[in-house]
Amino acid sequence: MTDTAPRPTLEAVAARAGVSRATVSRVVNGGDGVRDVLVERVRKAVDELGYVPNQAARSLVTRRHDAVAVVVAEPETRVFADPFFALQLRGISKELTAHDNQLVLLLTEGRDDHARVGRYLAGGHVDGALVFSLHLDDPLPELIQRAGVPTVFGGRPGWSGDRRDVVYVDSDNRGGARDAVRHLAGLGRTRIAHITGALDQTSAADRLDGYRDVMVDADPRLIAEADFTPAGGERAMRELLERCPDVDAVFAANDLTAAGALRVLRARGRRVPDDVAVIGFDDMRPVAEQTDPPLTTVRQDIEEMGRLMARLLLRGLDRDAPREGVGAIPSSVVLPTTLVRRESA
């Protein structure tokens, strides 16, 4: 745990290269409008001195930080239960890194933290924020929106319906759900059940809507509420078997839930897919490929969602970006899903 040595400044580089501070600054920032000879000289001095720009000094004048906050509300709930968030984070990280931006991670725990996050964002420490708002009633998104920080949301925020200035990236949950249910119907199944996700999340609500789109007058008893967890899936599957012993297909809100359902089905001696066909959602490989039988599921490209969030945000942040035409003001993106057929349906 050694302390850092004093670092060379622009001044020092300038002195060594025999030019002015301004010229060094120009070179460091791209070198436009400087003669090649001088560029070379400055570069050499930079290398020899091991000069690294002081970001604080730079930010002070540019008012840019080249840093983006990633806000994750209430990690206890879901985030750390499945790799979903980790994958998005990875996508975000890749994109930010590619554009020399830093990722400041803000995990919030409970209401008190909201104020803290709000203060931090309003404090102008970062250029923008990527926000994962998991719950419909979460006050955080609005709070952030009001802080005036450019923001892209991960997943459609619950209250965004009529707000055109809200930018988010989401999967086509509803469409994917429709595909899944149609596929089950195409298999000749008629008693198709749905195990929902946590319905205070738009993704779960949208998937339920998709289910209903196809099953227009479905028996309401075919819908069992769960929470995206394996345990919830087990519980819901047991309910379902109780209420509707004749169920012949299940569309689960995600793979984890489907895995729980599969366990119950096996325990009750129902064969999958022969007696009951099962479809999940996410295509979380480690889960979907490991179930018995391997899970047919609706694939969404989670890492790509993260990457896209970051890309939209950075584009919105770019001062040089065109304010008109293609890709001007970023607008929300809904990514398509694809059905991945394995053996469970």
Added chain:
Amino acid sequence: MTDTAPRPTLEAVAARAGVSRATVSRVVNGGDGVRDVLVERVRKAVDELGYVPNQAARSLVTRRHDAVAVVVAEPETRVFADPFFALQLRGISKELTAHDNQLVLLLTEGRDDHARVGRYLAGGHVDGALVFSLHLDDPLPELIQRAGVPTVFGGRPGWSGDRRDVVYVDSDNRGGARDAVRHLAGLGRTRIAHITGALDQTSAADRLDGYRDVMVDADPRLIAEADFTPAGGERAMRELLERCPDVDAVFAANDLTAAGALRVLRARGRRVPDDVAVIGFDDMRPVAEQTDPPLTTVRQDIEEMGRLMARLLLRGLDRDAPREGVGAIPSSVVLPTTLVRRESA
């Protein structure tokens, strides 16, 4: 994606409160040596103006950033496969938040990124770093160490054996492994196998050492190499059953691996724990409680490890901290493990 409004400066607050900049600064930073009347007046002005200190300006002079980098090498490998890292991150986040430090997340992907991370850390953007070095041959830790940034490692780095200046937080992998194997022996098992983790990670190597400590002259065929994944666990378990059909107990390097092993055992008609007793490592609740039967495992407090890493780092960073006596120079910490008995052994 609105832009931020111009924010009030210290100057503005000073003017409004009718004091000097210096006084406002003093109040904002604790208010020592300022009369209560003035403190009040300044506080009021701060509130009314919604003043938030400009961190860049502050860092420029203090040379502190109140930010810590969390470096995760090669996330593809393991990090995103199990919730292990997410839990540590949560612990880290809590501790950093409690001390008003920001968490800058650096995910590296391949060798090129190492240079980038090295440059970033050497660039003095953060006060310290928390590093997860997963592989024995990873050049990153040394690189960071040389960058002169105060660092605490998550897990014992492979090359740290003789370096006293390396600070890390780890679980007592070896001791935990010994406990597990002794427990199996105590159950009367004699053909106790071990499915290793990825042996290029110290945690896996240490657990193997612990196994060997107890099984001093174990049949080498009882050791099967895997990689901390469920699929690896399945593969290793199949090998084991092939090589030593008389195996009556398995100590798996982690819960995920154990879950894989359990699946194979069931498929082969071996009863657990009657025919084969199984113990995992981690006590990853969602995994260990969901297996069939629920998994006996070695518990390590992962979140606490993260919290501790952050605490050690911050303590080392604290200029006011005592340089002598208890808690002076932080030294590595090895956390104890506990055996959690469920039904698999």
Added chain:
DNA sequence: CGAGCGCACGAGAGCGCTCTCACCACGCTG
């Protein structure tokens, strides 16, 4: 051949803060 222009560079201000130091008004001691 001189006026004009553009390009390359340097001078200098200033971003918002902290921190040292000088100052002043007390109250105390001798």
Added chain:
DNA sequence: CAGCGTGGTGAGAGCGCTCTCGTGCGCTCG
């Protein structure tokens, strides 16, 4: 009553950088 702390406050320098502006130079063109 002079002298001397002492504690509270303000003035001002300066952290390392960017960016605007002005200057000098070489070039073109009338």
